[in-house]
Amino acid sequence: MPLTPRNRSPRARWLRSAVLVAASAGLVAAALPASAPLGIGDPLFPHLGNPGYDVLSYDIDLTYQGKNTEPLAAVTRIDALATADLERINLDFTHGKVASVTVDGEPADFVSSGEDLVITPAQPAEDGDPLTIAVTHTSDPSGPADTGGWVRTGDGLAMANQADAAHRVFPSNDHPSDKAYFTFRITAPSSLTAVANGLPADRTTDGSTTTWTYRTTHPMATELAQVSIGRTTVVHRAGPHGLPLRDVVRTADRELLEPWLKRTPGHIEWMERQVGPYPLETYGLLVADAETGFELETQTLSLFERRLFTEPAYPEWYVDSIMVHELAHHWFGNSVSPRTWSDLWLNEGHASWYEALYAEETAKQSLERRMKAAYGASDAWRADGGPPAAPEPPTPGQKISLFRPVVYDGSALVLYALRQEIGKDAFQSLERRWVGEHADSTATTADFTALASEVAGRDLTSFFAGWLYAEKTPPMPGHPDWRSRPAAEARGAVKPG
Numbered sequence: 001m002p003l004t005p006r007n008r009s010p011r012a013r014w015l016r017s018a019v020l021v022a023a024s025a026g027l028v029a030a031a032l033p034a035s036a037p038l039g040i041g042d043p044l045f046p047h048l049g050n051p052g053y054d055v056l057s058y059d060i061d062l063t064y065q066g067k068n069t070e071p072l073a074a075v076t077r078i079d080a081l082a083t084a085d086l087e088r089i090n091l092d093f094t095h096g097k098v099a100s101v102t103v104d105g106e107p108a109d110f111v112s113s114g115e116d117l118v119i120t121p122a123q124p125a126e127d128g129d130p131l132t133i134a135v136t137h138t139s140d141p142s143g144p145a146d147t148g149g150w151v152r153t154g155d156g157l158a159m160a161n162q163a164d165a166a167h168r169v170f171p172s173n174d175h176p177s178d179k180a181y182f183t184f185r186i187t188a189p190s191s192l193t194a195v196a197n198g199l200p201a202d203r204t205t206d207g208s209t210t211t212w213t214y215r216t217t218h219p220m221a222t223e224l225a226q227v228s229i230g231r232t233t234v235v236h237r238a239g240p241h242g243l244p245l246r247d248v249v250r251t252a253d254r255e256l257l258e259p260w261l262k263r264t265p266g267h268i269e270w271m272e273r274q275v276g277p278y279p280l281e282t283y284g285l286l287v288a289d290a291e292t293g294f295e296l297e298t299q300t301l302s303l304f305e306r307r308l309f310t311e312p313a314y315p316e317w318y319v320d321s322i323m324v325h326e327l328a329h330h331w332f333g334n335s336v337s338p339r340t341w342s343d344l345w346l347n348e349g350h351a352s353w354y355e356a357l358y359a360e361e362t363a364k365q366s367l368e369r370r371m372k373a374a375y376g377a378s379d380a381w382r383a384d385g386g387p388p389a390a391p392e393p394p395t396p397g398q399k400i401s402l403f404r405p406v407v408y409d410g411s412a413l414v415l416y417a418l419r420q421e422i423g424k425d426a427f428q429s430l431e432r433r434w435v436g437e438h439a440d441s442t443a444t445t446a447d448f449t450a451l452a453s454e455v456a457g458r459d460l461t462s463f464f465a466g467w468l469y470a471e472k473t474p475p476m477p478g479h480p481d482w483r484s485r486p487a488a489e490a491r492g493a494v495k496p497g
Contacts, residue, residue, distance in 0.1 A: 037114035038090045040175060044341040044393050044402065047114065048164050049175030050090040053080045053131060057181040060170050062139060064188040064229050068152045071096070071138035076170045078133040086125040089133065092167035092174035093117040095143060099136045117171055135171045145292075146400070151303075154289035155250060156192060156230030158303060160296050163341060164399055166222035176221035176337045177442050187211045188229050195228045195248050197299050199281055216299070217281040218440050221337050226298035228286050239265045239283065240272060246284040248301065257287055260309050260319070267324050270358060271331070275431050279335035279439050283327070294403075295322060297329030297351070317363030325355035336438040343445050344402065345388040345468070349411025350431075356412060371416045372482055374409040378473040379484040381406040388414055389445045389468035414467045420477035421463055422456040430455040 040049035059077040074096070089103070094115040101110045103121035110119045117135070125131055141150035141157055148165025151158045159169060167174040183201070186194035190210045198216035205211075233254050235247040247261045264285065268278055282300045289306050296303040304326070308319055333347030359365035385404035386392040388411040394402040404410075419427040430452050438447065445468065453460045466474035476482045 035088070035111050035113045035116075035118035037116035037118075040177065042175060042340050042342075044391065045164050045175075047116075048092065048341075049178060050092065050116070050173050052084040052086045053082050053089065053125075053173070055080045055173045055178050055180040057183070058170070058172065059183045059185075061185045062187070062227065064157070064186065064192075064194075066189045066192070068150075068157050068229075069142055071140040071142075074137050074139045074170065076135045076137065076172075078131075078135075078171070080131045080133065080173075082125040082127055082129040082131055084127050087120070089119040089121065089125070089131070091117045091119065091133070091135070091171040093135070093137070093171035095140050095147075095149065095168040096138045097140075098171075101136075102134045104132050115167060133171075137171065139169050146398075148399070151288065151290050151292060153230055155232070156228070158228045158230075158286060158288045158290065159226050159298065160292055160294075160303060161225055161298075162223045162296060163344075163394075163402060164223070166225055169225070172222045174222045176223060176341075177339050179219035179221050179337060179440075179442065181218075182216045182220055182225065184214045184227060185211055186213075186227060186229060191231070192229055193232045193234060193248075195232070195234060195246075195286070195301065197224070197226050197301060199244070218279070218299075218335070220299045220334070224297065224299040224334055226286065226301045226303065228288070228301070230289075235261060235284075237262070237265070240269050240278070243268065243278055244282045246282060246301075248284065248286045250287070250289055250306070253287065253306070257309055260323070261285060263320065263323065264327070267320075267327050267358075270361075271324070271327055271354065274354060274357070274428070275331055275435050278330065279435065280330055283330065285323070294400075295326050297326045297333060299330070299334045302326040302329075317359055317365060320362065321355045321359040321365075324358040325351045328354040331435045335440060336435055337442045339442045339444040341402070342389060342391060343443070344391065345407050345411035345414070346443070346445065346448060348403070348407040349388065349415055352408045352412040353415045356409075367416075370409070371413055372479070374413045375473065375476055375479075375482045376485040377405070378410055378413055381410045382471060382473065387469050387471065413473075417467055417474070417476055418452065418463075420479075421460070422452070426455050 037047050038050050039047035040051055042048055055078055057079045061075040063073040092115060098110060098117060101108045101119050106122040108119050108121045110117055141152055148160055149168030151160050164174060166172055182197060184196035187209050188194050190205055190208055194212040196214035197220060198214045201215045202213035203210060228248050231251055232248050233251045237245045239245045245264055249257050272278060280300050284301050285304055286301045287304050287306050292305055328351040329347060332350035338344055338346060356367050356370050360367040385406045388406055391407060434448060434451060449460060449464045473484055
């Protein structure tokens, strides 16, 4: 629901009048600096996100005509709160055409600058003002597949927005530090099925098209948005404590994939024994007929490649553990999101940790052997990509290169070392407190290390300085015999899941 602007003070109204008079004379435009892309200063993505406002909710309308190479018609409505005085409002947006913009119902000027949409509202916003921004635009699924955003599948579309590609789909404050609630309305030919994050709220048919509405009940980072459109079936079942589960699969694959889909309730039960109750409103798998090269923890509906489940060369235990990896992200990364992208190790290290722990407990795949192999490769991984909590920026033009081995098993290794250092009971207490105290919010590496010291009852600053930030991997507690291998031998020795 759009927010109602608050009442203005007499002085504020006088200032507005002065601004409008100046604008009519062309003075304000002349005084403003040239439109430019901004950013919140993320060390790895300096132009991602925008200062000066906090997004509260997104309401996104998408109209799909049935061809996944053609732009979708779209309207994105954003309710936000100004956190500074703003003469302009920057949104992250690229790879789409903007037809019009309104701010608080009034037409606004706009221009593209880099990957920003720079909006000049009719009236500047003051710190504390509620804002309602509406952008009428297209959302274009064409272009190279490795740039992220829309993923063209064999029968429609899906999304893969990590780390910085949501703004290739819809205008946004595209950074995980600004989580918000989402509503999606997807209009598509009635022969297709549309599914999105959250729970279904409405479904209406008008002639040959159907509009599907979904809403999240927990805040979400833009990089976790998911919309699936295709010739698919939604498979429903109940999870632990009556949690509604839904999987989205090609209708032709319904029976083929059922042996995998039915494992999810057990996976959730296992994760709940480790860290506590599942933190969101629903869960399920979106099995896409596409080759992405990865799986992705899009919130409440994890994206999987179809071939993960159909390739005979993948051992059963491996597929099972990858399913747990994406599920674990719903605690680590989705419910508790990184404040900056340098905190990525908290996402991927934890997901890799529970993936490996599950494989040990259910398939006798030794956790210690895996961690010893990771230790052997760790120095080379740090040399290639930086230490876990201070990763090198991604390779220019290859944003996904941020997801290097050091943030997967290289970061799970940090958690193994921590468990060795403080003991299993303290480690499990830390994990449960972490996801409980930071649920539905963002957190930093400093937050994690401070909580670890509190739980351990002693200062772990020196421990974490080496394990998270040092060029060389510290000695492993309890395993003084472990050694790093020469870089040439170690590189690529262990691949992340």
